[in-house]
Amino acid sequence: AISALDAAQRRSDLNAFLHLDRDLTLAQADTADRLLATGKSTALTGIPIAHKDVFVTQHWRTTAASKMLATYVSPFDATVVSKLQAAGAVSLGKLNCDEFAMGSGNENSAFGVVRNPWDATAVPGGSSGGSAAAVAASLVMAATGTDTGGSVRQPAALCGVSGIKPTYGTISRYGMIAYGSSLDQAGPIARHARDLLDLLDTMSGFDPRDSTSLEICDGAANEPGRIRGDFDAVVNDQQAAGDQPLKGLRIGVPTEFLNGGLAADVAAAVEAAVKTFESLGARRVSISLPRTALSIPTYYVIAPAEASSNLSRYDGVRYGHRAEQYRDLAEMTSRSRTEGFGPEVLRRIMVGTYVLSHGYYDAYYLQAQRVRRMIANDFQQAFADHCDVIMGPVTPSVARHIGDNKEDPTADWLADVYTLGVSLAGLPAMSIPCGFGSPQRPLPIGLQIIGNYFREGQLLAIADRFQ
Ligand code: GLN
Numbered sequence: 465a466i467s468a469l470d471a472a473q474r475r476s477d478l479n480a481f482l483h484l485d486r487d488l489t490l491a492q493a494d495t496a497d498r499l500l501a502t503g504k505s506t507a508l509t510g511i512p513i514a515h516k517d518v519f520v521t522q523h524w525r526t527t528a529a530s531k532m533l534a535t536y537v538s539p540f541d542a543t544v545v546s547k548l549q550a551a552g553a554v555s556l557g558k559l560n561c562d563e564f565a566m567g568s569g570n571e572n573s574a575f576g577v578v579r580n581p582w583d584a585t586a587v588p589g590g591s592s593g594g595s596a597a598a599v600a601a602s603l604v605m606a607a608t609g610t611d612t613g614g615s616v617r618q619p620a621a622l623c624g625v626s627g628i629k630p631t632y633g634t635i636s637r638y639g640m641i642a643y644g645s646s647l648d649q650a651g652p653i654a655r656h657a658r659d660l661l662d663l664l665d666t667m668s669g670f671d672p673r674d675s676t677s678l679e680i681c682d683g684a685a686n687e688p689g690r691i692r693g694d695f696d697a698v699v700n701d702q703q704a705a706g707d708q709p710l711k712g713l714r715i716g717v718p719t720e721f722l723n724g725g726l727a728a729d730v731a732a733a734v735e736a737a738v739k740t741f742e743s744l745g746a747r748r749v750s751i752s753l754p755r756t757a758l759s760i761p762t763y764y765v766i767a768p769a770e771a772s773s774n775l776s777r778y779d780g781v782r783y784g785h786r787a788e789q790y791r792d793l794a795e796m797t798s799r800s801r802t803e804g805f806g807p808e809v810l811r812r813i814m815v816g817t818y819v820l821s822h823g824y825y826d827a828y829y830l831q832a833q834r835v836r837r838m839i840a841n842d843f844q845q846a847f848a849d850h851c852d853v854i855m856g857p858v859t860p861s862v863a864r865h866i867g868d869n870k871e872d873p874t875a876d877w878l879a880d881v882y883t884l885g886v887s888l889a890g891l892p893a894m895s896i897p898c899g900f901g902s903p904q905r906p907l908p909i910g911l912q913i914i915g916n917y918f919r920e921g922q923l924l925a926i927a928d929r930f931q
Contacts, residue, residue, distance in 0.1 A: 465493040465554050468512035472556055472603045478579050480594040480603065482517050483524050484557040496552040506663040509552030512549035515608045516595050517558040518565055518641040519545050519650075528641045529573035530563045532784040532804030542639025543671050544608055544650050551666045552878070556604060560594030563794030563806045564775065565610055565643045567591050568618060568876040569869070572808040577866055580623060582907050586863040589619030594651045596623035606654040606663055612644050613763050614858070614883025616651035617895040621858035621910020624897045626927065627653040628660050630920045633678035634686060635664075636671030639648060642774040644767035645676070647887050657896065657927035665692045682918040695920025702925065708745030709929060715741055716751035716851030721882055724758025725731065727861040731897030733859050733909040744929060751846045751854070755839045759885040762839065764877055765819050766888070771809075779806060780846035811873065849915045853926060857882050858910040862901035871903045882912060896927045 470487055472481055496510040515911055520526045520538035525826035527533045541549070549555070562572040568924045570578040570593025578593040580586040581601040588597040592609030596619035599607050609616040611629035620627030628650040637648055644881065669678040670686045678686045684693070692807035702709035717738060722731060780786040780800030805813070819828035860879055869875040891914055898911035911930075915923045 465489050465512060465555075468556055469605065471876060473611065474597070474602055475603055476583070478581060478597050478601060479576050480560055480578050480601070481514065481556070481599040481752055482527060482529065482558050482560050482575055482594070485524060488523050489554060489556050489563055492549065492554045495549070496554055499552040506551040506666070508548065508666060509576055509832060511553050511606065512560050512604045513548060514556045514595070514598055514604045514605045515545060516561050516592050516610060519608060520639045521545055521558065524558050526558065526641070527575070528564045529561045529575055530804065530806065530809070531574040532778050534574070534785065536784055538639070540639060542752045544667050545639065546664075547666055547669070548608070553606075555887035559592075559598055559607055560736055562591035562593065562734045563809050564641065564771070565591040565612055566771070566808050566812055568614070568879060569864070569866070570594065570619070571866065572806055574806055580863050581864070582624065583863070583867050587622070587877055587908060589622035589859075589863060591615040591879040592653065595693055596620050596625055598628070599623070599625045599653050599655065605650055606659055607741055607858075608667070609641075609653050610640060611651050611887065612767060613735070613887045614880050616653060617858050617883050617893060617910065618760065620653050620881070621895045621897075621912075622863040624908030625655055626657060626660055626894065626896045626931075627651055628664060628923065629886070629918065630664060630668060630691075631678075631681065631892045631917050632674050634668045634681065634892075634920070636669070636674040636677050638671055638673040644770040646770060647767060648869050656931050657924045660894070661692060661695055661814045661924050664924075665689065691921045694919065695925050696921075697790075697927035698922050699928070702929065707747065710741060710926070711745035712849040713741075713746040713853070713926070714856045715746050716846050717748060718751050718753040718756065718854060718856055720753050720756035722854035725860045725881065725902075726857060729902040730857050730859065730861060730909050734855070734911055737898040737911045738855055740930060741926075747780035749850050751850045753842050753846065753885060754799035754879065754886055755835065755842055758835055759839055759888055760878060761880055762832045762835045763880070763884040763888060764815070765828050768812040768816035768834060769820050769829050770816070772813045773818065775805075775809070775813060797884060808873065836888045839879060839885050843885070843889045843891060843914075853923065856896045856912050857910040862904070862905055862909060886914055891915065891917060892923060894923050894927060896930060898930075910928065
Protein backbone atom coordinates (compact mmCIF):
# COMPACT_ATOMS: atom_id res chain seq x y z
CA ALA A 465 0.00 0.00 0.00
CA ILE A 466 2.83 2.39 0.83
CA SER A 467 4.66 1.85 -2.45
CA ALA A 468 1.38 2.26 -4.35
CA LEU A 469 0.78 5.56 -2.56
CA ASP A 470 4.29 6.70 -3.37
CA ALA A 471 3.81 5.82 -7.03
CA ALA A 472 0.50 7.68 -7.10
CA GLN A 473 2.21 10.74 -5.64
CA ARG A 474 5.11 10.51 -8.08
CA ARG A 475 2.71 10.53 -11.01
CA SER A 476 0.79 13.60 -9.90
CA ASP A 477 1.50 14.94 -13.42
CA LEU A 478 -1.31 12.68 -14.67
CA ASN A 479 -3.80 14.39 -12.32
CA ALA A 480 -5.59 11.05 -12.01
CA PHE A 481 -6.18 11.36 -8.26
CA LEU A 482 -8.30 14.01 -6.60
CA HIS A 483 -7.67 12.82 -3.03
CA LEU A 484 -5.06 10.55 -1.52
CA ASP A 485 -4.90 9.93 2.20
CA ARG A 486 -2.09 7.90 3.71
CA ASP A 487 -3.78 7.24 7.04
CA LEU A 488 -7.00 6.02 5.49
CA THR A 489 -5.15 3.74 3.12
CA LEU A 490 -3.00 2.28 5.87
CA ALA A 491 -6.07 1.61 8.01
CA GLN A 492 -7.52 -0.45 5.17
CA ALA A 493 -4.23 -2.28 4.73
CA ASP A 494 -4.55 -3.30 8.39
CA THR A 495 -8.01 -4.68 7.67
CA ALA A 496 -6.58 -6.64 4.76
CA ASP A 497 -3.86 -8.06 7.01
CA ARG A 498 -6.52 -9.14 9.47
CA LEU A 499 -8.47 -10.92 6.73
CA LEU A 500 -5.31 -12.70 5.64
CA ALA A 501 -4.44 -13.70 9.20
CA THR A 502 -7.89 -15.12 9.86
CA GLY A 503 -8.07 -17.04 6.59
CA LYS A 504 -10.94 -14.89 5.32
CA SER A 505 -9.06 -13.32 2.43
CA THR A 506 -10.38 -13.09 -1.13
CA ALA A 507 -8.63 -12.64 -4.46
CA LEU A 508 -8.88 -8.89 -3.89
CA THR A 509 -7.45 -8.76 -0.37
CA GLY A 510 -4.56 -6.32 -0.16
CA ILE A 511 -4.98 -5.25 -3.79
CA PRO A 512 -4.55 -1.49 -4.36
CA ILE A 513 -7.60 0.04 -6.01
CA ALA A 514 -9.21 3.48 -6.18
CA HIS A 515 -12.69 4.86 -6.73
CA LYS A 516 -14.06 7.25 -9.28
CA ASP A 517 -15.07 10.32 -7.31
CA VAL A 518 -18.78 9.77 -7.90
CA PHE A 519 -18.93 6.91 -5.37
CA VAL A 520 -19.63 8.47 -2.01
CA THR A 521 -17.23 7.69 0.81
CA GLN A 522 -17.57 8.35 4.51
CA HIS A 523 -13.99 9.39 5.07
CA TRP A 524 -12.82 10.93 1.83
CA ARG A 525 -14.43 13.93 0.20
CA THR A 526 -16.69 13.10 -2.75
CA THR A 527 -16.74 15.87 -5.34
CA ALA A 528 -18.02 14.35 -8.59
CA ALA A 529 -15.23 16.57 -9.97
CA SER A 530 -17.52 19.56 -9.42
CA LYS A 531 -17.01 22.83 -7.62
CA MET A 532 -20.56 22.24 -6.40
CA LEU A 533 -19.36 19.42 -4.13
CA ALA A 534 -15.77 20.58 -3.57
CA THR A 535 -15.97 20.10 0.21
CA TYR A 536 -18.70 17.47 0.47
CA VAL A 537 -18.21 14.48 2.78
CA SER A 538 -20.86 11.77 2.72
CA PRO A 539 -22.30 10.29 5.92
CA PHE A 540 -22.16 6.79 4.37
CA ASP A 541 -20.23 4.62 1.89
CA ALA A 542 -21.61 3.60 -1.50
CA THR A 543 -22.49 -0.10 -1.71
CA VAL A 544 -19.72 -0.64 -4.27
CA VAL A 545 -17.21 0.94 -1.89
CA SER A 546 -18.27 -1.15 1.09
CA LYS A 547 -18.37 -4.39 -0.90
CA LEU A 548 -14.82 -3.94 -2.19
CA GLN A 549 -13.65 -2.93 1.25
CA ALA A 550 -15.23 -6.01 2.82
CA ALA A 551 -13.32 -8.15 0.29
CA GLY A 552 -10.10 -6.58 1.56
CA ALA A 553 -9.27 -4.34 -1.40
CA VAL A 554 -7.24 -1.32 -0.30
CA SER A 555 -8.45 1.96 -1.75
CA LEU A 556 -5.82 4.64 -2.23
CA GLY A 557 -8.39 7.36 -2.70
CA LYS A 558 -10.62 9.07 -5.19
CA LEU A 559 -10.11 9.50 -8.90
CA ASN A 560 -10.66 12.43 -11.21
CA CYS A 561 -13.46 12.28 -13.79
CA ASP A 562 -15.68 14.52 -15.86
CA GLU A 563 -17.95 16.70 -13.75
CA PHE A 564 -20.96 14.58 -12.69
CA ALA A 565 -19.69 11.99 -15.23
CA MET A 566 -20.68 14.20 -18.16
CA GLY A 567 -18.07 14.02 -20.86
CA SER A 568 -15.82 11.89 -23.00
CA GLY A 569 -12.38 13.36 -22.43
CA ASN A 570 -12.07 14.19 -18.73
CA GLU A 571 -11.73 17.83 -19.72
CA ASN A 572 -14.94 18.77 -17.90
CA SER A 573 -13.47 18.24 -14.43
CA ALA A 574 -13.48 21.32 -12.19
CA PHE A 575 -10.09 20.09 -10.96
CA GLY A 576 -8.24 19.92 -14.24
CA VAL A 577 -7.77 17.54 -17.12
CA VAL A 578 -6.31 14.05 -16.69
CA ARG A 579 -3.44 13.11 -19.00
CA ASN A 580 -3.27 9.90 -20.99
CA PRO A 581 -0.30 7.87 -19.67
CA TRP A 582 0.62 6.90 -23.26
CA ASP A 583 0.86 10.50 -24.44
CA ALA A 584 0.61 13.50 -22.12
CA THR A 585 -0.95 15.63 -24.87
CA ALA A 586 -3.84 13.19 -25.35
CA VAL A 587 -7.06 12.82 -23.37
CA PRO A 588 -7.51 9.62 -21.34
CA GLY A 589 -11.16 9.43 -22.38
CA GLY A 590 -14.06 9.99 -20.06
CA SER A 591 -15.87 10.25 -17.97
CA SER A 592 -13.91 7.66 -15.94
CA GLY A 593 -10.62 9.11 -17.24
CA GLY A 594 -8.81 9.11 -13.89
CA SER A 595 -9.77 5.45 -13.38
CA ALA A 596 -8.40 4.31 -16.75
CA ALA A 597 -5.26 6.46 -16.47
CA ALA A 598 -4.48 5.18 -12.96
CA VAL A 599 -4.74 1.55 -14.09
CA ALA A 600 -2.79 2.18 -17.32
CA ALA A 601 0.02 3.86 -15.36
CA SER A 602 0.02 0.92 -12.89
CA LEU A 603 -0.78 3.17 -9.95
CA VAL A 604 -3.54 0.76 -8.94
CA MET A 605 -4.46 -2.78 -10.01
CA ALA A 606 -8.04 -1.79 -10.58
CA ALA A 607 -10.40 1.13 -10.36
CA THR A 608 -14.12 1.63 -10.22
CA GLY A 609 -15.89 3.57 -12.92
CA THR A 610 -19.40 4.36 -14.02
CA ASP A 611 -20.86 3.97 -17.49
CA THR A 612 -23.96 5.94 -18.49
CA GLY A 613 -23.19 6.07 -22.20
CA GLY A 614 -19.72 4.55 -22.43
CA SER A 615 -17.70 5.97 -19.56
CA VAL A 616 -16.14 2.66 -18.53
CA ARG A 617 -15.58 1.22 -22.00
CA GLN A 618 -14.33 4.33 -23.77
CA PRO A 619 -11.58 5.47 -21.33
CA ALA A 620 -10.48 1.82 -20.95
CA ALA A 621 -10.12 1.65 -24.74
CA LEU A 622 -8.24 4.94 -25.04
CA CYS A 623 -5.82 4.02 -22.23
CA GLY A 624 -5.15 0.44 -23.37
CA VAL A 625 -6.78 -1.35 -20.43
CA SER A 626 -9.95 -3.43 -19.97
CA GLY A 627 -13.33 -2.47 -18.57
CA ILE A 628 -16.80 -3.93 -18.31
CA LYS A 629 -20.25 -2.45 -17.83
CA PRO A 630 -22.64 -5.17 -16.68
CA THR A 631 -26.35 -5.50 -17.38
CA TYR A 632 -28.29 -2.56 -15.94
CA GLY A 633 -29.36 -3.45 -12.39
CA THR A 634 -26.50 -5.87 -11.68
CA ILE A 635 -24.48 -3.50 -9.48
CA SER A 636 -26.14 -1.32 -6.86
CA ARG A 637 -26.36 2.39 -7.60
CA TYR A 638 -26.72 3.19 -3.89
CA GLY A 639 -24.23 5.93 -3.12
CA MET A 640 -23.32 6.48 -6.76
CA ILE A 641 -23.95 10.14 -7.56
CA ALA A 642 -26.76 10.10 -10.09
CA TYR A 643 -26.39 11.34 -13.66
CA GLY A 644 -28.98 9.52 -15.82
CA SER A 645 -30.52 7.02 -13.45
CA SER A 646 -32.08 4.72 -16.05
CA LEU A 647 -28.66 4.38 -17.72
CA ASP A 648 -26.09 4.64 -14.90
CA GLN A 649 -24.24 1.43 -14.14
CA ALA A 650 -20.96 0.95 -12.27
CA GLY A 651 -18.18 -1.15 -13.73
CA PRO A 652 -14.58 -2.08 -12.98
CA ILE A 653 -11.48 -1.16 -14.98
CA ALA A 654 -8.37 -3.37 -14.79
CA ARG A 655 -5.78 -4.87 -17.12
CA HIS A 656 -7.24 -8.30 -17.80
CA ALA A 657 -10.57 -10.07 -18.02
CA ARG A 658 -9.70 -12.37 -15.11
CA ASP A 659 -9.22 -9.36 -12.84
CA LEU A 660 -12.51 -7.90 -14.03
CA LEU A 661 -14.18 -11.18 -13.10
CA ASP A 662 -13.05 -10.96 -9.47
CA LEU A 663 -14.03 -7.31 -9.28
CA LEU A 664 -17.40 -7.62 -10.97
CA ASP A 665 -18.38 -10.65 -8.97
CA THR A 666 -17.58 -8.74 -5.76
CA MET A 667 -19.27 -5.51 -6.82
CA SER A 668 -22.51 -7.07 -8.12
CA GLY A 669 -25.51 -8.27 -6.16
CA PHE A 670 -29.02 -7.32 -5.15
CA ASP A 671 -29.28 -4.29 -2.90
CA PRO A 672 -32.62 -3.36 -1.33
CA ARG A 673 -31.40 0.24 -1.09
CA ASP A 674 -31.43 0.63 -4.90
CA SER A 675 -34.94 0.32 -6.33
CA THR A 676 -33.61 -0.72 -9.76
CA SER A 677 -31.25 -3.36 -8.37
CA LEU A 678 -32.10 -6.81 -9.74
CA GLU A 679 -32.79 -9.64 -7.33
CA ILE A 680 -33.02 -12.37 -9.93
CA CYS A 681 -30.91 -12.34 -13.10
CA ASP A 682 -32.13 -14.67 -15.81
CA GLY A 683 -33.41 -17.19 -13.28
CA ALA A 684 -30.37 -17.05 -10.97
CA ALA A 685 -30.09 -14.94 -7.85
CA ASN A 686 -28.05 -11.78 -8.37
CA GLU A 687 -25.51 -12.79 -5.77
CA PRO A 688 -21.74 -12.95 -5.70
CA GLY A 689 -20.83 -16.13 -7.57
CA ARG A 690 -23.43 -15.75 -10.34
CA ILE A 691 -21.08 -14.18 -12.86
CA ARG A 692 -18.24 -16.48 -11.91
CA GLY A 693 -20.56 -19.47 -12.37
CA ASP A 694 -21.38 -18.38 -15.92
CA PHE A 695 -17.68 -17.73 -16.60
CA ASP A 696 -16.64 -21.18 -15.35
CA ALA A 697 -19.35 -22.92 -17.39
CA VAL A 698 -18.25 -21.17 -20.58
CA VAL A 699 -14.57 -21.89 -19.88
CA ASN A 700 -15.39 -25.59 -19.33
CA ASP A 701 -17.14 -25.74 -22.69
CA GLN A 702 -14.20 -23.99 -24.33
CA GLN A 703 -11.76 -26.47 -22.85
CA ALA A 704 -13.89 -29.42 -23.99
CA ALA A 705 -13.74 -28.04 -27.54
CA GLY A 706 -9.95 -28.55 -27.70
CA ASP A 707 -7.97 -26.50 -30.19
CA GLN A 708 -11.10 -24.78 -31.51
CA PRO A 709 -12.32 -23.45 -28.13
CA LEU A 710 -14.74 -20.95 -29.65
CA LYS A 711 -16.31 -23.42 -32.09
CA GLY A 712 -19.98 -22.64 -32.56
CA LEU A 713 -19.70 -19.05 -31.31
CA ARG A 714 -21.34 -16.64 -33.75
CA ILE A 715 -19.83 -13.15 -33.65
CA GLY A 716 -22.10 -10.48 -35.07
CA VAL A 717 -20.31 -7.50 -36.56
CA PRO A 718 -22.76 -4.64 -37.21
CA THR A 719 -22.25 -3.04 -40.62
CA GLU A 720 -23.22 0.30 -39.06
CA PHE A 721 -20.15 0.04 -36.77
CA LEU A 722 -17.79 -0.07 -39.76
CA ASN A 723 -19.15 3.02 -41.45
CA GLY A 724 -17.44 6.08 -42.88
CA GLY A 725 -16.76 7.72 -39.53
CA LEU A 726 -14.42 4.95 -38.40
CA ALA A 727 -10.68 5.68 -38.65
CA ALA A 728 -8.71 3.21 -40.80
CA ASP A 729 -6.32 2.20 -38.00
CA VAL A 730 -9.19 1.39 -35.62
CA ALA A 731 -11.03 -0.56 -38.34
CA ALA A 732 -7.88 -2.59 -39.09
CA ALA A 733 -7.27 -3.45 -35.42
CA VAL A 734 -10.89 -4.53 -34.94
CA GLU A 735 -10.77 -6.64 -38.14
CA ALA A 736 -7.59 -8.33 -36.96
CA ALA A 737 -9.15 -9.09 -33.58
CA VAL A 738 -12.22 -10.68 -35.16
CA LYS A 739 -9.89 -12.78 -37.35
CA THR A 740 -8.12 -14.00 -34.22
CA PHE A 741 -11.45 -15.11 -32.78
CA GLU A 742 -12.22 -16.86 -36.08
CA SER A 743 -8.93 -18.72 -35.83
CA LEU A 744 -10.16 -20.01 -32.45
CA GLY A 745 -13.25 -21.48 -34.09
CA ALA A 746 -15.75 -18.62 -33.96
CA ARG A 747 -17.81 -17.69 -37.00
CA ARG A 748 -18.24 -14.10 -38.14
CA VAL A 749 -21.66 -12.97 -39.28
CA SER A 750 -22.57 -9.59 -40.62
CA ILE A 751 -25.52 -8.07 -38.77
CA SER A 752 -27.41 -4.80 -38.83
CA LEU A 753 -28.21 -2.45 -35.96
CA PRO A 754 -30.13 -0.01 -38.14
CA ARG A 755 -30.72 2.64 -35.47
CA THR A 756 -27.06 3.03 -34.45
CA ALA A 757 -26.88 6.66 -35.61
CA LEU A 758 -30.18 7.43 -33.84
CA SER A 759 -28.67 6.37 -30.53
CA ILE A 760 -26.88 9.74 -30.36
CA PRO A 761 -29.92 12.07 -30.37
CA THR A 762 -31.89 9.54 -28.33
CA TYR A 763 -29.25 9.37 -25.61
CA TYR A 764 -28.59 13.12 -25.64
CA VAL A 765 -32.28 13.74 -24.97
CA ILE A 766 -32.82 11.09 -22.29
CA ALA A 767 -29.54 11.49 -20.35
CA PRO A 768 -29.81 15.31 -20.01
CA ALA A 769 -33.52 14.99 -19.14
CA GLU A 770 -32.71 12.67 -16.25
CA ALA A 771 -29.67 14.75 -15.32
CA SER A 772 -31.71 17.95 -15.08
CA SER A 773 -33.99 16.19 -12.64
CA ASN A 774 -31.20 14.54 -10.64
CA LEU A 775 -29.21 17.76 -10.35
CA SER A 776 -32.15 19.77 -9.04
CA ARG A 777 -31.14 18.67 -5.54
CA TYR A 778 -28.09 20.97 -5.69
CA ASP A 779 -29.97 24.07 -4.67
CA GLY A 780 -27.51 25.72 -2.32
CA VAL A 781 -29.66 24.71 0.65
CA ARG A 782 -29.08 21.04 1.32
CA TYR A 783 -25.79 20.21 -0.37
CA GLY A 784 -22.69 21.77 -1.66
CA HIS A 785 -21.79 25.20 -2.86
CA ARG A 786 -23.78 28.24 -1.71
CA ALA A 787 -23.25 31.68 -3.22
CA GLU A 788 -22.02 34.29 -0.80
CA GLN A 789 -24.08 37.15 -2.08
CA TYR A 790 -27.75 37.13 -2.97
CA ARG A 791 -30.86 39.22 -2.57
CA ASP A 792 -33.46 36.55 -1.92
CA LEU A 793 -33.96 32.82 -1.86
CA ALA A 794 -34.48 32.46 -5.59
CA GLU A 795 -31.28 34.33 -6.32
CA MET A 796 -29.40 32.26 -3.78
CA THR A 797 -30.37 29.12 -5.66
CA SER A 798 -29.68 30.47 -9.11
CA ARG A 799 -26.34 32.01 -8.14
CA SER A 800 -25.23 28.91 -6.26
CA ARG A 801 -25.99 26.75 -9.29
CA THR A 802 -24.42 29.12 -11.79
CA GLU A 803 -21.24 29.32 -9.72
CA GLY A 804 -21.13 25.65 -8.73
CA PHE A 805 -21.75 23.92 -12.07
CA GLY A 806 -19.34 23.96 -14.99
CA PRO A 807 -20.34 24.82 -18.57
CA GLU A 808 -21.03 21.27 -19.78
CA VAL A 809 -23.25 20.50 -16.79
CA LEU A 810 -25.17 23.74 -17.33
CA ARG A 811 -25.57 22.84 -21.01
CA ARG A 812 -27.02 19.43 -20.11
CA ILE A 813 -29.43 21.01 -17.60
CA MET A 814 -30.62 23.45 -20.26
CA VAL A 815 -31.16 20.66 -22.80
CA GLY A 816 -32.83 18.46 -20.19
CA THR A 817 -35.30 21.05 -18.92
CA TYR A 818 -36.11 22.03 -22.51
CA VAL A 819 -36.98 18.52 -23.67
CA LEU A 820 -39.06 17.94 -20.55
CA SER A 821 -40.96 21.21 -20.74
CA HIS A 822 -44.64 21.47 -21.59
CA GLY A 823 -45.12 21.57 -25.35
CA TYR A 824 -41.82 19.83 -26.12
CA TYR A 825 -42.12 16.76 -23.94
CA ASP A 826 -44.06 14.74 -26.56
CA ALA A 827 -41.86 15.83 -29.44
CA TYR A 828 -38.52 15.11 -27.77
CA TYR A 829 -38.63 13.14 -24.55
CA LEU A 830 -41.46 10.74 -25.38
CA GLN A 831 -40.18 10.26 -28.90
CA ALA A 832 -36.71 9.45 -27.54
CA GLN A 833 -38.26 6.85 -25.23
CA ARG A 834 -39.92 5.21 -28.23
CA VAL A 835 -36.69 5.08 -30.20
CA ARG A 836 -34.92 3.74 -27.10
CA ARG A 837 -37.29 0.76 -27.12
CA MET A 838 -36.64 0.18 -30.84
CA ILE A 839 -32.87 0.26 -30.28
CA ALA A 840 -33.22 -2.36 -27.53
CA ASN A 841 -35.40 -4.48 -29.84
CA ASP A 842 -32.79 -4.29 -32.62
CA PHE A 843 -30.23 -5.87 -30.29
CA GLN A 844 -32.71 -8.57 -29.24
CA GLN A 845 -33.46 -9.40 -32.84
CA ALA A 846 -29.75 -9.73 -33.61
CA PHE A 847 -29.26 -12.09 -30.65
CA ALA A 848 -32.38 -14.10 -31.45
CA ASP A 849 -31.71 -14.56 -35.16
CA HIS A 850 -28.04 -14.16 -35.93
CA CYS A 851 -25.37 -14.12 -33.24
CA ASP A 852 -24.28 -14.92 -29.68
CA VAL A 853 -22.14 -11.85 -29.11
CA ILE A 854 -21.51 -8.62 -31.00
CA MET A 855 -18.09 -7.15 -31.67
CA GLY A 856 -16.95 -3.81 -32.99
CA PRO A 857 -14.98 -0.69 -32.14
CA VAL A 858 -15.45 1.29 -28.93
CA THR A 859 -14.46 4.63 -30.42
CA PRO A 860 -14.17 5.99 -33.98
CA SER A 861 -10.49 6.91 -33.46
CA VAL A 862 -7.63 6.77 -30.96
CA ALA A 863 -7.46 9.36 -28.16
CA ARG A 864 -7.61 12.91 -29.47
CA HIS A 865 -5.44 15.79 -28.27
CA ILE A 866 -6.41 17.73 -25.16
CA GLY A 867 -8.31 20.85 -26.24
CA ASP A 868 -9.20 19.57 -29.72
CA ASN A 869 -12.98 19.79 -29.34
CA LYS A 870 -13.06 22.97 -27.28
CA GLU A 871 -14.93 24.99 -29.88
CA ASP A 872 -17.58 22.35 -30.54
CA PRO A 873 -18.96 20.58 -27.48
CA THR A 874 -21.14 18.26 -29.56
CA ALA A 875 -18.15 16.78 -31.44
CA ASP A 876 -17.49 14.57 -28.41
CA TRP A 877 -21.16 13.56 -28.31
CA LEU A 878 -20.91 12.19 -31.86
CA ALA A 879 -17.86 10.09 -30.96
CA ASP A 880 -20.02 8.12 -28.49
CA VAL A 881 -21.85 6.44 -31.39
CA TYR A 882 -20.66 2.86 -30.69
CA THR A 883 -21.28 2.85 -26.94
CA LEU A 884 -24.62 4.64 -26.50
CA GLY A 885 -26.94 1.98 -27.96
CA VAL A 886 -25.73 -0.62 -25.47
CA SER A 887 -26.45 1.77 -22.60
CA LEU A 888 -29.93 2.62 -23.90
CA ALA A 889 -30.65 -1.12 -24.14
CA GLY A 890 -29.13 -1.86 -20.69
CA LEU A 891 -26.93 -4.62 -22.13
CA PRO A 892 -23.55 -5.79 -20.78
CA ALA A 893 -20.49 -4.80 -22.80
CA MET A 894 -16.76 -4.61 -22.34
CA SER A 895 -13.67 -3.16 -23.90
CA ILE A 896 -10.34 -4.95 -24.24
CA PRO A 897 -7.14 -3.69 -25.85
CA CYS A 898 -6.71 -4.91 -29.45
CA GLY A 899 -3.84 -2.91 -30.90
CA PHE A 900 -2.41 0.51 -31.56
CA GLY A 901 -3.07 3.36 -33.96
CA SER A 902 -1.08 4.40 -36.99
CA PRO A 903 2.65 5.27 -36.64
CA GLN A 904 1.71 8.97 -36.57
CA ARG A 905 -0.45 8.36 -33.48
CA PRO A 906 0.35 4.94 -32.00
CA LEU A 907 -2.17 5.09 -29.16
CA PRO A 908 -4.24 2.17 -27.80
CA ILE A 909 -7.33 0.82 -29.56
CA GLY A 910 -10.15 -1.06 -27.85
CA LEU A 911 -12.37 -3.88 -29.05
CA GLN A 912 -15.95 -3.79 -27.82
CA ILE A 913 -17.66 -7.09 -26.99
CA ILE A 914 -21.40 -6.86 -26.37
CA GLY A 915 -23.46 -9.69 -24.90
CA ASN A 916 -27.07 -10.42 -24.20
CA TYR A 917 -28.56 -9.61 -20.79
CA PHE A 918 -26.79 -11.31 -17.85
CA ARG A 919 -24.02 -12.84 -19.99
CA GLU A 920 -21.14 -10.99 -18.31
CA GLY A 921 -19.48 -14.33 -17.54
CA GLN A 922 -19.59 -15.31 -21.21
CA LEU A 923 -18.09 -11.96 -22.29
CA LEU A 924 -15.26 -12.28 -19.79
CA ALA A 925 -14.52 -15.88 -20.85
CA ILE A 926 -14.35 -14.83 -24.50
CA ALA A 927 -12.13 -11.84 -23.67
CA ASP A 928 -9.87 -14.09 -21.61
CA ARG A 929 -9.20 -16.22 -24.73
CA PHE A 930 -7.91 -13.15 -26.54
CA GLN A 931 -5.70 -11.89 -23.72
N1 GLN B 1 -19.91 10.74 -23.01
C1 GLN B 1 -21.21 10.42 -22.50
C2 GLN B 1 -21.81 11.62 -21.83
O1 GLN B 1 -21.16 12.60 -21.73
C3 GLN B 1 -21.14 9.26 -21.56
C4 GLN B 1 -20.70 9.61 -20.20
C5 GLN B 1 -20.87 8.49 -19.21
O2 GLN B 1 -21.01 7.33 -19.59
N2 GLN B 1 -20.89 8.84 -17.95
O3 GLN B 1 -22.91 11.62 -21.38
